Amino acid sequence: MTEAEWLACEDPAEVLEALGTRASARKLRLFACALARTLQVRPTDPRLRAAVDAAEQDADGLLERSQREQAFYDARVAMWELSGRLQVEPLLAGRMSQSIADAPEFQTAFYAIFALDGETENIDQHLAITELGVFPPTTIIAIARDIFGNPFRPVTFFPEWRTDTAVALAGQMYESRDFSAMPVLADALQDAGCDSADILNHCRGPGPHVRGCWVVDLVLGKT
Template structure:
């Protein structure tokens, strides 16, 4: 894969293949969580699973809470949701991530185009799945940045203001103050157009965003 392909690719699979052996388990898990979070905004149980999965990525999850969630998911009355269980128990790798985000894109298609009408509206369904794949690549680039141009992040840019803003966004999962973070970094002497443009761009941003991770010293 070339840099131009990375920046324009609309399918996550080749990008994930390029990341094979380069991406940390934490980043891969947070990428999946980011994709799922964008398509399950109002599902209480899903949000709970995602919070625990994100804590697992950061080594913060408590076994008791994870096991309680797994018990609930395996309850016949609750039903078994494979992607939820995977988020809680699987060790990420690029193939697993590719399978999960591909399934998520198909789910979005099925939710939008009724299954019984797929034979008559397959083209519409395929367009929706392609659109979801494109959105996933945006999330992937938010998580991993541009691997062809790694950023050397100066410690001087990690001012109290910048770290506080990044930490608040990371914990709240609300990235509305990214432009303010750009201002704080610029005030601290950051002259990286990639960093500043990403903060001021349209987003969306998810937990694991490469700029926020750089400010917080996460890998």
């Protein structure tokens, strides 16, 4: 696949395949979390909400193994209770029945658990997710491009662009998950001498922006 083909691609599986080994385990985990958060149904069970929060912390190495295992266990129990004791194991293995796929509450539960699963770090698992039909292809592609950037055009980020203002803005957005200040970050980076059109255009573009956004990660020194 060429860069032009990748930029024009409307097939999420092809977009993810093009990432190959370029995607870090952390970014793949945050990609799963971002997908989980796009589901508009807010689960009534706090264990499911906590699962996605825990997965994000785990991606940044802020979760003890015991905490991760407990959050994963709690989310699985919540899934079991929500399912009315349907066959949950095939669901956890990624083989959703149509009835489950059509139920937003179960979708949220499934992706909360998937976000915590160690298999999240395997690109093949994400390729399988694209086949479930829960997320619009445009959503998957938009989030992938925000997190992973353009694999055909790596951007060099100079240390002098990482000013106190830029770091503060990026850090605030990362923690709050409110990325409305991306255009302000562009201004701060430009004031620091950043002349990368890729960086500035991404900040000033329509988004979406999520935790793991490649520009925010560059400013914060995350990979």
